[in-house]
Amino acid sequence: MRVFSSRKFPGKLIIVEGIDGSGKSTQLSLLSQWLRSRGFGVVFSEWNSSPLVRKTTRRGKRKDMFTPTTFSLLHATDFADRIERQILPPLRAGSIVCADRYAYTAFARDTARGVSRRWVRNLYRFAVRPSLPFYFRLPLEVALGRILGGRDALKHYEAGMDLRLSRDLEESFRLFQGRIIDEYEVMIDEFGFQVIDATRSIEEQQTQIRAIVEQELKLKEANGLLKSPWKGSINGAGNAPDVL
């Protein structure tokens, strides 16, 4: 079965995946700052952030209204809105789009909730295949240690409490996130994830990520990738993107 649209774009799509507490957002934020400082056009897109859908998702969570299928569909709706408005247009213009979580999050979570693996992969078939998918691999116990130390600790749906795996929040989180890790592990080969060892120091991880991105951009730079017109030339004439 074909997963993702095969359309090609002058831009680059970099995404990060991993369980809660794996440090992926921190790494993506450091990466995008670096890319901007080098003059690339960078657009950021976060999971669950569509202005049309986000509030409804929040209300559904607060009032415990979701079933596995509607949870999956509403997140796909949010994603579709971001693909149509935030992700595709900048990619066509030659920007780098950095996405904190992507369709893989749905593949892992929804399947862990019992939704058909095949159905959810089809659901996201309109998505663009990322140029660089990074997976932050972290043992469950380490993630749990990081999260329990945090501000708002464990949330109902993140802990999979809707599945009634256990009445104990921490135990439910352990079971549910364990299932999610299993799903991610299967996807490493299926989707060619770049695996980052998330137990290493923040600096070490960032160095490794930048090296991988650098490699990828080198292949692409002459090929329509958008660069700031104020970098490298005085009037910007040499940098007009050829896609426009």
Add this chain to the structure above:
Amino acid sequence: MALETPLTFYEDGLAGVDVAALCGRLIVIEGPDGVGRTTQIQLLRTWLEHSGHAVLDSAMARSALVGKTIRQAKQGNTLGPLTLSLFYATDIADRLENEIIPALRAGFVVLTDRYIFSSMARARARGSDPAWIRQVFGFALRPHAIYYLRASVQDLLPRVVYARGGFDYWESGMDVRLGKDLYESFARYQARVIRALDSMAKRYQFEVIDASRPAEAVFQDLKKRIGKLLRGGKKPARGTSRPQRLAALSR
């Protein structure tokens, strides 16, 4: 005519939903905008209740989860075709799990004003991949009967103008701009929707009802067919306990 009992899903069904105990009847009224579905549902509901059936009617964009959100999103100018299709999918999934299936479990006759087919037809009219959209909506229950109220664009035009006082932005497909103005876009968009519904008729076993006739004639036609369905007349259902219970209900 009557599809199989017990009910099944089209493809990969709703996760964790047990369909074994659904003893009601799921009846779908489909058709393009302005064809008179809502009128027929009202007439049918009254008739069915007089005959002693408990009836639930359910319509698009009325789910507790996203009904209001869809209406709000349609007021803005940023709603894209993929997002719209998935909103509708969420809406029907929420109504299936929280209204329709519980009613079927309780032995109701569920009348739905449109089902997945209008959403699929609209998606196709907006250029979506038919295989993708069919699999997305594959979670839906296969109804006992799907009555497709069929009419041409020419039949719809006077109803839209006289009964509703004009053209609706979304019913005219103005988001995809198929014509210079509302009239032109409505005609082209509805023609696409009708073509898409026609193309589904065979795969999904629609019963096609000529809706160019007056509402009363359409009602009599529907009554005859639904009466037969509820008596379990035309096709003997598998299993015995459920159909008997239904037959008892309709007597």
